[in-house]
Amino acid sequence: MRRPGRQGGYSVVELLVAVTVFALVFAAVSIGIGRALEINRGNRNRSAAAYLAARELEEVRAMAFASVALGRTTCAYTTTSCNVPAPYTVVRDVAWASPGSTTTACDVPAASGAALAYKRVTVTVTWPDMGGVAPVTSQTLLTPPSGSYDPNDGHILVQAFNRDALPLAGQTVSLSGPETASQATTSDGCAFFPYLEPGTYTATINTSGYVDRQGNQPATVTAGVTASQITRVQFDYDRAATLSVALVMPSGAAPPLGMAMTVANSNLSVGTKSFSQAATGSGTPRTITPLFPYASGYQVWAGDCADADPGAHAGGSRGAFLASSPGGTTSGSAALGAVDILVTQVVSRATVGLASATVQAEHDATGGTCPSGSGTLTTSSRTGSDGRLRLALPYGKWKIRATAPRTGVSASSVTLSPSSPVQSVTVAT
Numbered sequence: 157m158r159r160p161g162r163q164g165g166y167s168v169v170e171l172l173v174a175v176t177v178f179a180l181v182f183a184a185v186s187i188g189i190g191r192a193l194e195i196n197r198g199n200r201n202r203s204a205a206a207y208l209a210a211r212e213l214e215e216v217r218a219m220a221f222a223s224v225a226l227g228r229t230t231c232a233y234t235t236t237s238c239n240v241p242a243p244y245t246v247v248r249d250v251a252w253a254s255p256g257s258t259t260t261a262c263d264v265p266a267a268s269g270a271a272l273a274y275k276r277v278t279v280t281v282t283w284p285d286m287g288g289v290a291p292v293t294s295q296t297l298l299t300p301p302s303g304s305y306d307p308n309d310g311h312i313l314v315q316a317f318n319r320d321a322l323p324l325a326g327q328t329v330s331l332s333g334p335e336t337a338s339q340a341t342t343s344d345g346c347a348f349f350p351y352l353e354p355g356t357y358t359a360t361i362n363t364s365g366y367v368d369r370q371g372n373q374p375a376t377v378t379a380g381v382t383a384s385q386i387t388r389v390q391f392d393y394d395r396a397a398t399l400s401v402a403l404v405m406p407s408g409a410a411p412p413l414g415m416a417m418t419v420a421n422s423n424l425s426v427g428t429k430s431f432s433q434a435a436t437g438s439g440t441p442r443t444i445t446p447l448f449p450y451a452s453g454y455q456v457w458a459g460d461c462a463d464a465d466p467g468a469h470a471g472g473s474r475g476a477f478l479a480s481s482p483g484g485t486t487s488g489s490a491a492l493g494a495v496d497i498l499v500t501q502v503v504s505r506a507t508v509g510l511a512s513a514t515v516q517a518e519h520d521a522t523g524g525t526c527p528s529g530s531g532t533l534t535t536s537s538r539t540g541s542d543g544r545l546r547l548a549l550p551y552g553k554w555k556i557r558a559t560a561p562r563t564g565v566s567a568s569s570v571t572l573s574p575s576s577p578v579q580s581v582t583v584a585t
Contacts, residue, residue, distance in 0.1 A: 201283050201286075201289070202289065202292060204241075204244065205244060205281035205282075205283065205291070205292035206281075206292050206294075208240065208241075208244055208246055208281050208292075209246070209279045209280075209281045209292050209293070209294040210294065212246055212248060212279045212281075212294075213277065213279055213294055213296050216248070216277050216279075216296065216298070217296065217298070221275070221298055221299075221300050221301060222300075224250055224275055224277070224298060225250060225339060226250045226251065226252070226275070226339045226347070226348060226349070226350075227249075227250060227251075227329075227339030227340040227341065227342060227347055228247065228248070228249050228250075228325060228326055228339075228340040228341065228342050228343070229247070229248045229250075229340070230245065230246075230247050230248075230326070231245070231246045231247075231248075232244075232245040232246075233245065243283050243284050244281055244282070244283050245281070245282050245283070246279065246280075246281050247279070247280045247281075247282075247343075248277065248278070248279050249277070249278045249279075249280070249342040249343055250275055250276070250277050250278075250342075251275070251276050251278075251342050251344075251346060251348055252272045252274070252275060252276070252311075252348050252350050253272070253273075253274045253275070253276040253297070254272055254273065254274075262313060262315060262342075262344050262345075262346035262348070272311070272350055273299065273300070274297045274298060274299055274300075275297070275298040275300075276295060276296075276297055276298075277295065277296050277297075277298060278293065278294075278295045278342075278343075279293070279294045279295070280292070280293045280343075281293075305350070305351040306351065307383075307384060308354075308383040308384065309350075309351040309352055309353060309354070309383065309384075310351075310352055310354050310381035310382050310383050310384065310385050310386070310387065311348065311349060311350045311351065311352060311381070311385070311386045311387065312331065312348075312349040312352060312357060312359065312379060312381060312386070312387050312389060313346065313347075313348050313349075313386050313387070313388045313389065314329045314341070314346070314347040314348070314349070314359050314389045314390075314391065315341075315344075315345050315346055315347075315388070315389070315390050315391070316329070316341050316345045316347075316361065316390075316391045316393050317345055317390070317391070317392055317393070318392075318393065318394040318482070319392070319394045319448065319449050319450065319451060319482065320451075322345075323341070323343070323344045323345025323346070324341060324345045324391075324393060324394075325340075325341055325342060325343045325344075325345060326340050326341060327340065327341045327345075327347075327361050327363055327366075327391075327393065328340050328341075328361070328362070328363070329341060329347040329359055329360070329361055330359070330360045330361075330362070331349050331352075331357055331358070331359055331360075332357065332358050332360070333352075333355055333356055333357030333358060333381075334352070334353040334354075334355040334356075334357070335352050335353055335357075337349050337352075352381050353381070354380075354381045354382055354383050355380070355381055356378060356379075356380050356381075357378070357379055357380075357381055358376055358377070358378050358379075359376065359377050359378075359379060359389050359391075360374050360375065360376045361374060361375045361391055361393055362374035362375075363393070365395055365396055365483065366393050366394060366395055366396065367393070367394070367396045367446045367447070367448050368391060368392060368393055368448065369392045369423060369424075369448045369450075370424060370425055370429075370448070371396070371429060371446050371447050371448055373396070373446060375391055375393055377389045377390075377391065392448075394448065394449050394482045395449065395482035395483035396445055396446030396447060396448070396449070396482075396483070397445070397446075397447045397448070397449035397480035397481055397482065397483070397484060397485075397486070398443060398444065398445035398446070398447065398484070398485040398486070399419070399443075399444040399445070399447065399454060399456060399478055399480070399485070399486055399487075399488060400441045400442075400443055400444075400485055400486070400487045400488070401417060401436075401441050401442045401443075401444060401456055401478075401487075401488050401489060401490050402440050402441040402442075402487070402488070402489045402490075403440040403441070403442065403458060403489070403490060403492055403548075404489050404490065404491045404492065405491075405492045405494060405548040406492075406493070406494040406546065406548065406577065406578055408546050409492070409494040409546045409547065409548035410535050410536075410537040410545065410546065410547055410548060411438075411439075411440070411492075411535075411548050412517065412533035412534065412535055412547065412548060412549055413433070413438065413533065413534045413535060413536060414433055414530070414532065414533050414534060415433055415458060415459060415533055415550060416430045416431060416432050416433060416436075416459060416460035416527075416530055417430070417431050417436050417442050417444055417456065417457075417458060417459075417460075417490065418430045418431075418456065418457055418458075418459065418460050418464065418465070419431075419444060419447065419454040419455065419456050420454060420455040420456070420465075420474060421450050421452060421453070421454050421455075422452075423448075423450055423452075428465075430460035430527060430530075431444050432530070441487070442490075444456065447480055448480075449480045449481055449482045449483075449484070450480055451480075452477060453477035453478050453479045453480050453486075454477060454478050454480055455474040455475060455476070455477055455478070456475075456478060456488060456490055457474065457475075457490050457491075457550070457551075458490045458491070458492050458550040459549075459550025459551065459552065460526065460527055460530050461519050461521070461525050461526040461530070461531060461550070461552050462521075462525035462526070462552075463521060463525060463551060463552035463553060464550040464551050464552050465551075466491075466551060466574050468551075469551060469573040469574055469575065470573075470575070471574065471575050472551075472573060472574035472575070473574070491574075491577070492548040492549060492550060492577075493548070493549055493550070493551055493572030493573070493576075493577040493578060493579070494546050494547065494548050494549065494572075494577065494578050494579075495517070495546070495547050495549060495554065495556060495570050495572070495578075495579050495580070495581055496544070496546050496578065496579070496580040496581070497515055497539070497544065497545045497546070497547055497556055497558070497580075497581055497582075497583060498543055498544050498580070498581070498582045498583070499513040499515070499539050499543045499544075499545070499558040499560070499582075499583045499585060500543055500582060500583070500584050500585065501543075501560075501584075501585050507584075508543070509539070509540075509541070509542040509543020509544060510539060510543045510558070510560055510585055511538075511539055511540060511541045511542070511543060512538045512539060512560065513538060513539040513543065513545075513558045513559065513560040513583075513585070514534075514538055514558070514559045514560065515534075515535055515537075515538070515539065515545055515547060515556065515557070515558055516532060516533070516534050516535075516556075516557045516558075516559070517532070517533045517534075517547065517549055517554045517555070517556055517557075518531060518532045518533075518554065518555045518557060518567075519531035519532070519552060519553070519554060519555075520553045520554055520555035520569050521552070521553050533549065535547055539558075549572055550572075551572045551573055551574065551577075552571070552572060553569065553570075553571045554569065554570055554571070554572070555567045555568070555569050556568050556569070556570060556581050556583055557583070558583040558585055560585060567583065568581045568582065568583050569581075
């Protein structure tokens with residue numbers, strides 16, 4: 157009997173190979189089509205952005221010279237007052253420039269105030285999902301009408317930088333003095349106020365959440381304007397940093413009330429800065445802010461008297477620096493010492509512990525080593541039935557006072573240091 161012949165068709169292996177080849181070809185075609193669509197979309201966005209940039213420059217050229225405001229103006233499609241279609245954002249930077257230069261007023265020499273002659277307008281258009289596509293940028297120069305400005309006037313140049321010395325754009329700078337003005341810094345962090353009446357001016361930046369190098373908010377700088385000169389003013393300005401500092405106390409110690417916290421950084425005007433309990437809170441951890449986010453960070457300790465500084469004691473150290481970052485919070489700790497207090501009284505010729513006595517710690521040092529009004533600390537706790545109380549305190553020399561009804565006030569002195577953080581004292585009333 158003859159065996160049947162092989163049936164026509166594909167084997168499973170052949171079918172898998174065919175499907176694989178088809179999938180690879182389809183994937184390559186899909187990628188190509190996707191890429192082509194992406195390029196087409198990018199070209200369409202760039203064409204629309206170029207039109208918006210040209211339209212913005214035409215609007216500027218049609219304006220009166222004096223009405224073209226210096227600084228940065230931003231119009232986004234999400235802003236109802238702006239005539240910008242989705243999904244574009246148009247940024248206009250206006251700065252003074254000197255004749256024959258391609259630089260802005262931020263780069264002109266200090267003595268060349270009389271040479272300022274143009275307003276340079278730079279328009280930048282962006283949109284979401286740009287990828288590697290560069291924004292569309294266009295520029296124009298505007299010339300003031302002849303005789304518009306008095307050559308005997310002066311100018312103020314304000315530059316704003318963050319902690320890394322990078323320019324801060326979009327910061328509103330207000331100027332007060334013989335004249336007032338306001339404008340936002342351009343992309344190079346510059347706000348230029350031209351042709352001002354000579355005199356003394358105050359420049360202010362007041363951005364929520366930002367501080368200057370000393371932790372001030374708002375930040376202000378006073379400057380004098382001289383005829384035909386450019387007065388330069390610089391702000392180092394960044395988002396405030398915060399320290400969250402836990403208080404480390406000997407076991408069983410009662411924390412004091414009214415205690416300040418101190419931070420140290422060599423860039424601060426006096427090297428240190430203290431924060432009251434009202435500013436940091438009374439519990440633990442303490443919140444210390446606002447601080448300029450120095451890259452080197454801060455050392456921190458409890459108390460604000462000179463001898464509260466751990467480094468002021470033999471063998472003591474301020475400890476490691478806590479990092480500080482713009483707008484960020486860093487956790488750390490600060491150590492406290494403690495005083496074991498025994499308050500006594502004489503009853504029937506016997507010395508016994510005095511219960512429910514009120515205890516107060518007063519800084520015991522001469523020379524004004526504590527800020528005014530900060531050298532006295534109290535506690536919400538009172539002595540127990542045996543007349544004892546463990547009170548946590550910053551380092552330094554303290555006079556412990558005890559008060560109770562019908563016993564008067566008595567005091568004894570004690571010194572706490574990093575090498576002797578716990579001391580005992582008896583207060584006889």
